Amino acid sequence: MIDNILNGFASVFAVGPILGIVAGIFIGIIFGAIPGISAIMAIAIILPLTFYVDPIIGITMLLAVYKAGIYGGSISAILINTPGAAASFLTALDGNALTKKGQAGKALALSLFSSVTGEALATIVLIFVAAPISIISLQAGPIEKVFLLLFAFTVVGSLAGESIARGLLSCCLGMLFAMVGLSTITGAARFTFGYTELMAGFTFTPMLIGVLVMPEILNVVRKRNMASQTLSLQRSTNPSDNRLSWREFSSLWRTLLKSSGIGTFIGALPGLGSSTAAFIAYGEAKRTSKQPEKFGKGSLEGIASAESANNAVCGSSMIPMLTLSIPGDDVAALLMGAFLIHGLTPGPMIFFEHTETIYAIFAGFLLTDLFLLLIARSGFRFFIKVASLKRYFIFPCVTVFAFFGAFTAGQNINDVLILIVFTILGYGMRLVGLNPAIFIIGFILTPFLEQNLDQAIAIVGGDYSRFFATPFAWIFTALSMFFIYSSVRLKKRQQANVT
Amino acid sequence: MKKLNQLFAVILSSLGLSLFATQVWADYPERPINVIVPWGAGGDSDLTTRIWADAMEKELGVPVVVINKAGGGGIIGTAFVANAKKDGYTLINAGLSNMLVTPNFTKAPYQFDSFEPIIKMTAVPLAVVVASDSPYKTFDDFVAGAKAKTLTQGSWGASSSGTILANIIADQAGYKPKYVHANTTAQSMTSVVGGHIDSAVSFPPAFGPHVKSGRAKALVINKAMDAYPGVPTFADYGIQGDFEGWSGVFAPKGVPQEVVDKLVAATKKVMSDPKVLKAYQNIGALPDFRYGKEWIDDMKITSNIMKDAAAKAK
């Protein structure tokens, strides 16, 4: 095992793979940081380019794009409050709050270190204990997943900022929007009112940009006449505000470890994705934090938990893909395509048939984390400089990127109309106190819930007691109860503190 | 340097496009060709099409761009191409499900006749798969078991090609399974291997890795494949019909014959390239290059079978 890894490092330390990783990181950070263009798009486009290079180069490069892309989303989220993915919404919440206090450097550093920690831990899990973890994920069939999803909904709902009713209402609205279009199960056209265009449902990317990115632009437009608002970034003159001290970082190790664990676990279960992991980890961090009231207002723990969890998913979604040939999300499906095209069939045999290649790829993953740390760290000055430009330079560009991102997803001009509609909706939701990120999570999780519920019902047939025959059912029901109980207690404690 | 030339070619062609609106078909193609894949990136159809597009690009000398317009069970992307310009610059990745099943079983704004079939690239044989620790060792065992009590069978979508083919098989063999609809056939395989369902209908790209690793077993398959020796075919059990998923390229009805000929000729060359064949083999698809009248007639027969089945289901 150790031998294999060392051999892997030996074959990755060559010009080709390192160039591939560096190029992948640059592409990923740029694509991730531009709101509206996601890492998956970059991967889909680069995929054919990797057909003709060595798999070690090709696959490590794709993975570098993926990891850097997920990280890149947090840069724009922190600096200009435009999260490119639902997973970065939480980072935007706390990170941008820090930026507004003039501590952009600290927020950037923390999000980078947390991302890399999450990724590296998940990669180590991938290398050493992929096999046992993959067996757990195999045990999770449709019935178990229904319970897992219900737990996820509970956590998301209990996080809801102002009031639980408003949070859950946002979630329900997201669920309702997710069910517009052709049902993948029955083939029925739901809520389409005769419009063929609605049959595909709402395109995700324009909706995401509309609900999460655009309201920030509208806020800027609203406050355009206030003198303090012409510069988009204030910088604190106190240097300790713009870097992360070792003490701060080490006080977070517990949060980082726990959130990376949550991210790794969620990532290993196919289908839930990085935003769910980020939400659950954030909820857990808030629940156990000594200062839960700081969450959403610039909490370091908040950034650390969300970022480490959503990046841990990158590494661990490879576990079921590699060991069981089960791709967990769309990115893993694309990567599995890349493996297949290179003649590497994922499955337990891959570790014996292509030992050298696979360990070289693993070594490449770890190297990617290191390079991401170095490259992104040296870019901070540049990112902050770009974000310190006057607002009337930044936001016209963001507008064009939003338009471009919405159009590009399906190369369809009607998607821009969806962007506009959801911009208005997202902004309206903020005005009346509904939570747009929970709306998006509801939208993302509903298809999984419906699919797994339908399968679970078909599997149990008439014997509903089988729903509770699995330990998963009990564990997750108990966890949900516990989460509700402790978040209600938390709310009470907070209220007691206020009065 | 080659990249730079390509860049110039693209810029020039885009300028040329706006200056001269008239088309001379003999020069087809002179600008990028878009191939719409009505499914998400990374799936079988997507990979199949990307391999083809990549090879065609070198053959034709213009970019062949794969665009994913997923959603609505393939309807959206397919309907988009049905209404596209008939100039051969917008093509669709067609398959059993979006061409023959969906128009008959769901309300789709297009029909099989809305398209001009150009080529068939690959086929994947359907198989009935069980976990290797399943009590059913042969298809006969399975049928007997399924007659004795209702067994669950994984498929993808109640009105999908998988369920419809599985139904035709079950009808002939005389059993009635309980279908469990996953989103993709890869997900049903996960449930089979995890022991959550009794069997599944699936294609080699999805079940291949599981069979190779010994966690699943194919009981019966549409066509014998070298990769899975000793698996009997449906015909061996007296079940009639062609149970395969396939992937091809269609254009909107009414494209000039020159375009069709040009694409067929280029594909012919591409399909004999060992690199392309190797790429298809790697993703588990069998190259099955067909074009012309005989192939189209075969599809019409299948289309009619589907029509009958749909009428029966109502």
Next chain:
Amino acid sequence: MERRKIDIILASILILLSIIILTNDGLADGGVETDLGSLFLPRIVACFIILFAGTIGLQSFIKLSRNQPLDEHEVISTTGFLGVFIYIAIFIAYWFFVPYVGFLVATPFVMLAIAALLGGRNWLVLTIMSVLVPLIIFYGSRQFLRVFLPTWSL
């Protein structure tokens, strides 16, 4: 603006919509029979919407009828809304014109308009930016992303 009244209006609209979802079978068209049916989950969600929207509406109604003083987050400030409307109008025009005049022609105007809205006045720099950015996006996406943005089609 007072949020409580808006809460009550919104809650009533949502409850009404949910009742329509619960009672109207025509909302799902075609498809095949399954155990759950096409409208199972939408109806569950509709029930929850009634519950939560009802709670919010009721809370606001009680507060309103008791004339409790407004909380900080119960006031919706409307200053600067004009700008928001102008911005959205610019975006709608952008969407409308791009298919006709193309991305390269429409974008500079949109960027200049938004920059002007945000108070930008150094026209030389802004013009250079509004011409360069679309050019980079247009040719960059064509070369690297294989995305072909709309061109002039009049």
